[in-house]
Amino acid sequence: MLIPCSDCTAVGSHGCWVSRSLMLAPGRMLDFLQYSLSGAVASFFFILLTLKPPDDFRVTGPSHAIVAMVGEEALLTCQRLPKKTAVHTEVRWYHSEPSAPVIAYRDGGGMTEVQKEEYQGRVEWIEDGIAEGRVALKIHSIQASDNGQYWCRFQEGNYYSETSLLLKVAGLGSAPRIHMEWPVGGGVQLVCTAKGWFPEPQVRWEDGQGEQLLSVSEHHIQDEHGLFYVEATLVVRDASAETVSCLIHNPVLIQDKVSVIALSEKLQSEMASLTVIGPFQPILVRVGEDVELTCYLSPKVNAQNMEVRWVRSHRYPAVHVYVDGDHVAGEQMVEYRGRTALVGDAIHEGRLTLQIHGARTSDDGQYRCLFEIDDVYQEASMDLKVVGVGSSPLITMEGLKDGDMQLMCTSDGWFPQPLVQWMDRQGEAMPSFSEALSQDSRGLFHVETALLVTRSSIVNVTCSISNPLLGERKTASFSFSGG
Template identity: 65%
Template sequence: MGGGRMVDYPGYSLPGVAASLLFLLLTVKHPACFPFRCPVDDFRVVGPALPVLAKVGEDALLTCQLLPKRTAVHMEVRWYRSDPYMPVIVHRDGAEVAGLQMEEYRGRVEWTEDGTHEGSVALKIHQIQPGDDGQYWCRFQDGDNWKEASVLLRVVALGSSPNIHVEGPGEGGIQLVCTSQGWFPEPEVYWEGTWGEELLSFSKNHVLGEDGLFYVEDTLVVRNDSSETYSCFIYNRGLEEAKEAAITLPEKLQTELASSRVIGPSQPILVRVGENIEITCHLSPEADAQSMEVRWVRSHYYPAVHVHVGGAHTAGEQMAEYRGRTVVMSDAVHEGTLTLRIHDARTSDDGKYRCLFGKDDVYQEARVDVQVMAVGSTPQITQEVLKDGGLQLRCTSDGWFPRPQVQWRDRGGRAVSSFSEVFHQGSQGLFQVETLLLVTNGSVVNMTCSISLPWGEEKAAWFSLSGW
């Protein structure tokens, strides 16, 4: 008997079959998975390695890629911020799913179809806003299996060219105030002297506006007799760009600052809640202020309580809490006198104000103290007999501003220390008062609960009880 014989089939050989099987195995594991479909749990999602940079007002394109590369037409692709159930946009089986989109992205996002058959998707966001800044997630879902990747969008805005104006002279010298608006994120601000040396700011005020952009106000104090050049730089780290302004203080400027000043009320303005506040300022010596900018502010140049330029109100610079409540009386503007009226005084109006007259970026100012007050209700006294036989008196009142003083007195007018005092400030800024007094002996009680403000306004209640 002879040995077994290998039978060759036309066009096939054992090494050829083995090679075909190996090719099939490698093809299934090949990144493209072509021509077979990948197992549903054998994929991942990648996003860009670096943040996507986009300027405010422009468009941004966010991309992510399905790996191994394959069509994503049959899958659900979901872009979202922090909550997958509040998406920026959702695509399922090649069509956008309506009704799930976050309100702030409606009409501003666009799905691009160019790379979907290779697992590449892109989200275009139109008219980029500061609120778009941050992390996004791109999620691919096939059946019950999903994978996702994050994309970081960095929103930037280069603000306006800085403006340097002069205020003073005041304590310590002249103030150079560098202002600019329209920045995002919050920029860095620094000053340099004539020889490039960095100078320390006196104060910084960076305000996030209603549009989501930053307003910058940075103050440098210099000597009254300075003739050096000072430069203000505002730097956006995201864009690695800066804007600058420079100013030199000539002798003429010193003369102008010394030639006039602004005069305000010599005493604090005292006003009750609900009344009108009137702040009058004037130039000395008398001069026509018609062409000047007159600005009433609190601690900073911007936002302002009211800005009056050329006889008109500049509404865009006004603090939200003063909108619709201010008017300027300018009958005597040619003599350099203007009065700001603030309607319906609130507790939040209490404090210091600055009145600035400016021309050609040179400002003189007066400081004004406004004291808002509210006299509360007549106190109410209630009693409670304690288990140990003592007596507790409770005195309450509300509607006071500022925080009042509370005092118990006996029938001889002598002060008696309270057991406790509690002050609660409500949403309107008014104080509610509760004070307790413990009386442990005596057969007759004659007590007065007095609540008062620093200006002498007082309300009191009297309590009398015999033989408790």
């Protein structure tokens, strides 16, 4: 029994259950509870019935995966069943989260304010069959990141139904290119490279009889567009072998691209008799300064029509690539763009110098210089040491209980990791209480080291921070007389 809420002690969403002034006998109380319970159940089922759509609709889509090539278009379709116009229905396609749709429509208009940024300007709403509840999504300029599961959701009031579709993005990249270096340990080293593949391809070496040869190493690297570059290395001990093949396989398209190299022919190449020479000692450069990396051919040969590349661990992407007199910007690592240039004019003698502007801590490490013609190359390696001498140390004092004190020495801007040492007035080393090293966004080291000094002592200490490569040191001293 419900009564006005002004007389209630407890108020529910559907009315009052207990009256402040109503007192029931024990027998009548049971009847009242039974009546109230049945009313609550009825209310619950009434709510369910109001939420349930009148025709119990569902959404279907293709059961098979949709394959789309990188750079082309993909068409995703879904259908409301039973068939009914979807003009006034909210429909959204999403890739990961419903709240960030690929595209969303309501009452015939696009809901662009919620659209995921990476799809803006690349998707198209197709509504040719909307009168029968059929809609489609067209994605233009397919990217590797478009790969994966999509959902098509129809929502009517508080009820929705959806279906999922699988989009498989495929990229048939470049044909493999086989590079040969001679000699290597009594044989030849072959490096097979290809780029622009998606998803991650499979690489296979075969001899002239079609038998598989095992790679020494294999690397798969995704570029900034999500496409795969592959680099597989093979060492052939028997240089008299006639041919070797490299196959790149796309597992989605079930297609291969193959290249074959004739070893006996390549061994006659001009490059097979040349040597690349680089600096024998590590090259030191301070953070922020320019550095030059020089390598040359021996004996002297005009390298103007050769491919020359400076690389780190892999051939692609590279630090700098020179081909037929021009810099190939499309093969350059992102972190070196706008920072490299060739200097000097001795290329007709086979000498090239690469200048790197504004050295960074990330530039530290090994580089390789490769000269190549007709897919035969020779290389030399060089070691670049980036160094940074930081700020003068700053010593601060903090008093502790019992009269003891702590000295804290701090400094910024060191590279590589510096050597830190406390010393007394005689120059003897003193053990630090704590030492912490951290790197900032530029990779430079920040130093914090603490020294505990007992009370009633004469303090005359030095904090020394030095660069292990340059041998340069910066110091700060602290004096305090405690009585």
